[in-house]
Amino acid sequence: MPELPDVEVVVKRIRGKLLNRCISSVTIFDRTLTSESIIRTVKGKKIEGISRRGKYILFLLNDRNTLIIHLRMTGELLIKKPDAELSKHTRLIIFLDGDRELRFVDPRRLGKLFFIENMDFQGIPGLRLMGPEPLSEDFTLQTFHTRLKKRGGRIKSILMDQHFIAGIGNIYGDEILFQSGIRPSRKAFDLSEEEIGRLYHTIRSVLKKAIEHDADLSEMKDWFIHGRREGLCIKCRKKLERVMIQGRYSYFCEICQS
């Protein structure tokens, strides 16, 4: 579930609590996550920066090495006191100085942990070819337009393509297309100038607004995504349509999206 806004909110929430803290030790509950040698390397290092790239969370350490976490579907990062109750789905605990610990909880165990040396982000396939950050300044209407015109696939597919644009998944993809009035199955090269402009601005406004609301669905009741499962369109009350794109379901309104 965590897409760009959700991950951004996680990063903002934990940043102040982790910055400039030292890792005193690490306990692994899930051996598939990482290795003993990485744990040894990380031990004693200071967390000097926490940032986000797409849906990846990056912990920059003081030796220029970086720990990277991807939450995938059910991953969560929690900061707890050592005596706090331990969830049975806890996969990893990073103990910090100052009586706090960072817990990686992930019921379905789909989350990933990476470790890279000397800022070598090229080593991770998902990061190497990742597209522009939609909320950054170098994501301009001009470049968006040019790159979109080269693509022949369905627009929903392209929005979810991390190589084209970073951080959008199924839920925000649907929301962006709904608020843009564009159907998910539309071919990219068929979009008009006006539609591309609308789409560009909606990508930014939807993601920005979601972050402002802490990506909390209960805070966004006026949004389409909230009741979209086989539900009714919030604008025209017609039953929503469902179509399979890229192996997952897209929901849209026949009336409000063309």
Place this chain on the structure above:
DNA sequence: GGCTTTGTTTTATA
């Protein structure tokens, strides 16, 4: 056992 959920990777095809 199949269907569903997710993001990413892999494979096949053009």
Place this chain on the structure above:
DNA sequence: GTATAAAACAAAGC
């Protein structure tokens, strides 16, 4: 190498 779609993968709930 690029673009695309489909399938596979991870794990778990129903």
